[in-house]
Amino acid sequence: MSNNHKKHNSSHAEHQHDHQHREEEHQHDQNHKSTHEHHHHHDGAHHDHSSHDDHQGHDHHGHGHHDHGDMVSDFKKRFYISLATTIPILILSPMIQNFIGVDWRFPFDQYILFALATFVFFYGGWPFITGGVSELKDKNPGMMTLIGLAILVAYGYSSLTVFGWEGKDFFWELATLIDIMLLGHWIEMRSVMGASNALEELVKLMPNEAHKLDENDNVTDVPTSELKHDDKVLIKPGEKIPVDGTIFEGNSAIDESMLTGESVPIEKEKGDEVIGGSVNKEGSIKVTVEKTGEDSYLSQVITLVREAQESKSKTQDLTNRAAKWLFYIALASGFITLFIWLLLGYQFDAALERMVTVMVITCPHALGLAAPLVIAVSTSISAKQGLLIRNRANFEGARNLNAVVFDKTGTLTKGEFGVTNIVPQEGYEENDILTWAASLEQNSEHPIAAGIVNSAKDKDLQLKKIEEFESITGKGIEGKIEGRKVNVVSPGYVADNTMDYDQDQFEHLSEEGKTVVFLLLDDELAGMIALADMVRETAKEAVASLKEEGIHTIMLTGDNQKVADWVAKQIGIDEVYAEVLPDDKANQVKKIKQKGWEVAMTGDGVNDAPALATADLGIAIGAGTDVAMESADVVLVKSNPKDVVSLMNLSGKTYRKMVQNLWCAAGYNIVAIPLAAGVLAPIGLILSPAVGAVLMSLSTIIVAINAKLLKA
Structure with missing residues (x-):
């Protein structure tokens, strides 16, 4: 590798490669659109095996991976069907009839109500129950656990009242809670891009077939997976190189920019090594296979990305952290209420009703919409600015960044x-x-x-x-x-x-x-x-703006030191790490993180993917490879480094809005929980579920209006 750096300027032919860069930039924009459309097309494809998907998806969900494009349609379907079933539940609920002053009771109406509510509980509530279970397995309760607890308690208690227990049922509360939570999740998922396919995109870089040569130099096309060590393959001009190997005949310029970040195609001849996934530009070459499968360079990059993604998926976003607290509060206040009412000498059924009311009220309907509505508004604002947000939890953290690391080729330069x-x-x-x-x-x-x-x-x-x-x-x-x-x-x-x-x-x-x-x-x-x-003109402005905000700018590149220093001087970047191999890029990012800094990485190539996945916030340039986009948390569609600054500003505004909304949602709880627990019972004031419902609707409306006020 290092020899090639030295050969950087040696000959004109070194750079002979069809000047595809322009087309490539355009092509990637196209690819990018198609990736995006692919996600939407994907949505519909999955919704039949929903129960299976649910479980799968929600496993991630607790981890703040809200990236399941294929679950959008599933939530949408569950929302509409549950909503339709909720209307008769509301009409049949004695509590609602009392509230509007009518009596539509008839024999066995409670059993019909029970049947409808059971359907909504299992059909609409299933994602929350399975999600709650997987959150508890991870010992990390969040939104799913809170909703699961509320609907389980409401359903269990209400079912008892149908079959002879003294008390009022909460079926209407159960159904409306499930509807609003489904709506919130649907809005949120729809506004955040589809599932993360980074690893599939990496695998796609490898050609499926190779031209294998036998002893007499006859060519047979075989699947790449069948190639073994020391096999001989022919690679024609314009083709991707199928495996890591050594040239034994022919010479050519090889474009490795996607893989290594080296901006100039490298002239290679007999005895030089080639990397699988790079593009052979001009001459036919014959290569001896050195590394296949797991040992190949690309497989190692895949492993790095997978490890980085797994370590990062533990972060929880703001709503999940809020929900975690509410879950503990719900459990604690429910049991405290039960014991105090029993200590005061009340019947067990009266005490239990108070406990259930408290636990159901602790999961506010407004919480279900507090974040998703802000996300929907923030995502549409960001999309207009050319930012695609793929990972919410990490986007929320962008407001705290201390350092931004830029890849050189294709990011700071064109x-x-x-x-x-x-x-x-x-x-x-x-x-x-x-x-x-x-x-x-x-x-x-x-x-x-x-x-x-x-x-x-x-x-x-x-x-x-x-x-x-x-x-x-x-x-x-x-x-x-x-x-x-x-x-x-x-x-x-x-x-x-x-x-x-x-x-x-x-x-x-x-x-x-x-x-x-x-x-x-x-x-x-x-x-x-x-x-x-x-150099991109916008790169200078981006670096200047970041410096004004007191954020360190660092450049990481696989290119040689002199080129890197020259670019850094033009742009005004402080720190430069050059001749960094791809697996080292992720390590460099880790080192910077060890200073206790929040680090963003901006890049465009396969060689940046592990670092993008390792950083606190991975930002991909839209003109780069699909792989980089898939490993990133945010994609800059316009390939403009200045958008990094807009991104941080938007992150701060979005976060502030979400905090306001969560306070609105929880504020209702702060008032409602003690009242529901019967703090004012001695003076005859107990929060009736009907009044609770009105307060709940109000807090939901306030949250919705507040979200709409978010401006870019």
């Missing part, structure tokens, strides 16, 4: 070449040099050519017509324009032909990690052109 310097020989103008070079390069396909041609177009220079054109491997290109012989060649060619040029200037440009090519007119040196991976 991942495409542009002209940075033109050094003309005496008698030539800068624009002459660029016009001649661009006119010759317009037929070529590599990134350097694209960079020179685009720079000429940006300056509105008229390109000349080419009469002849040929590419000289390893040396550069040659053509005939307006009857003159024109060459654009590598430093190697100039050195071989002992031409005079400004050595100091050349050294200085190379030190900055720039690629330098020379223009010859009729075999005379006319000037040199330096190119580099272009």
